[in-house]
C-alpha cells in the first residue's frame with residue numbers, strides 16, 4: 340500500500356511499536372484536550388487562495404540564522420528515538436540533512452551528540468538543552484555541543500518538571516535495558532528506570548533543575564556564543580522577556596501537548612508572539628503539523644519555519660531513515676501543492692490575508 344499522508348505512517352508505526360513505546364510517543368498530558376486541539380486548530384483556519392499568478396516555478400527555500408535551507412520544515416527534538424528503530428537519531432538526522440532542513444537533537448537522546456555529529460556531518464544541527472541540577476554537567480554538555488558542530492542551543496523552558504502523562508504512569512514507562520541516555524555515559528544521569536510510576540518523570544524530578552528562572556538565561560549566555568532559542572513559549576509576555584534577555588529566537592510550542600493540558604494549540608498562540616517580537620526574533624512553531632496546509636498556515640501567521648515531532652518518529656518506526664525520508668517527501672510535496680494552489684511562488688508571497696479564521700465564514 341502506498342503511504343500518502345502522515346496519518347498512514349502513524350498507523351503503520353502504531354502497528355509496529357510495542358505498547359509501552361507507542362504510548363510514550365503518542366501521549367499528551369491530562370485528558371489530552373490540547374493534544375487533539377494542536378491538530379484541530381489548523382482546521383479552523385481557512386485558506387483564501389489567489390488565482391492566475393504563474394506558479395510554474397516554485398522557490399520554497401529560506402534562511403534561518405544565515406543558514407540556507409531547502410524548505411521551512413525541520414525535525415523537533417524527541418527523546419529516545421532508538422526505541423522506535425535502531426537507526427534512531429542518526430536516521431532522523433540524515434533524513435533531515437538530505438531534505439536540506441534543520442535537525443534538533445534532544446538532550447535525552449539514545450545516540451550521543453558526538454556520534455550523531457560524526458554520522459550526519461552534513462546536516463545542519465541544533466542541540467536541545469535541559470538545565471540539570473548539576474550545573475557542571477550542563478556546562479559540559481554545552482561545550483560538547485559546541486565542539487560537535489551544533490549551531491544553536493534550544494533551551495526547553497516548558498519542562499521544569501514533566502507533565503502527567505497517564506499512559507506512562509499506567510505502563511510504568513522506563514527505557515528498555517539495552518538502551519541508555521547516551522549523552523551521559525558513565526554519569527548517574529544515564530538511565531530512565533522506574534521506581535513504580537513513570538520512569539521519565541522520576542528521572543526529570545531527580546535531574547532537572549526546577550528552580551531555573553530568566554536569570555539562568557544570562558548564565559547560559561555567558562557560557563556560549565551560540566544563538567539561544569527558547570522552546571515552549573506560548574505568550575507574548577514571555578516572548579518579550581526572551582527578547583530582553585538576548586535570545587535569538589523562540590519556538591512557539593506546547594511540547595506536543597505533553598506538559599500541561601488545556602493550554603492553547605501552538606497555532607493559536609502564534610499570532611500574539613509574532614505581534615510582540617516578530618520583527619526582532621526568529622519566531623518558529625511546532626505542534627500538530629500534519630499537512631502542507633499546516634506549514635503554510637503557520638508561515639502565513641508569521642512563523643519563519645516549523646518543526647515536526649511525532650511524524651518523524653513514526654516515519655522512523657515504520658522504516659528507519661528511509662521512513663523519515665518518505666515522511667518528509669510526502670510533506671514537502673503537499674506543501675508545494677498548497678503553495679501553487681494558493682498562488683504563491685516563494686515564501687514571501689505567503690501573506691496573512693491568505694488565511695482566515697472559520698468564524699468569518701460562519702457569520703455569513
Ligand SMILES: Cc1cc2nc3c(=O)[nH]c(=O)nc-3n(C[C@H](O)[C@H](O)[C@H](O)COP(=O)(O)O)c2cc1C
Pocket residue numbers: 363364365377415416417418445446447467495570592593594595596597625626627628646647648649650
Ligand atoms: C515522544 C516525544 C518526545 C519528546 N522529547 C522532547 C525532548 O526531549 N525535548 C524537547 O524539548 N521536546 C520534546 N518533545 C516535544 C517535541 O520537541 C515537539 O515540541 C512536539 O513533538 C511537536 O508536536 P508534534 O509531535 O505534534 O509534531 C517530545 C515530543 C514527543 C512526542
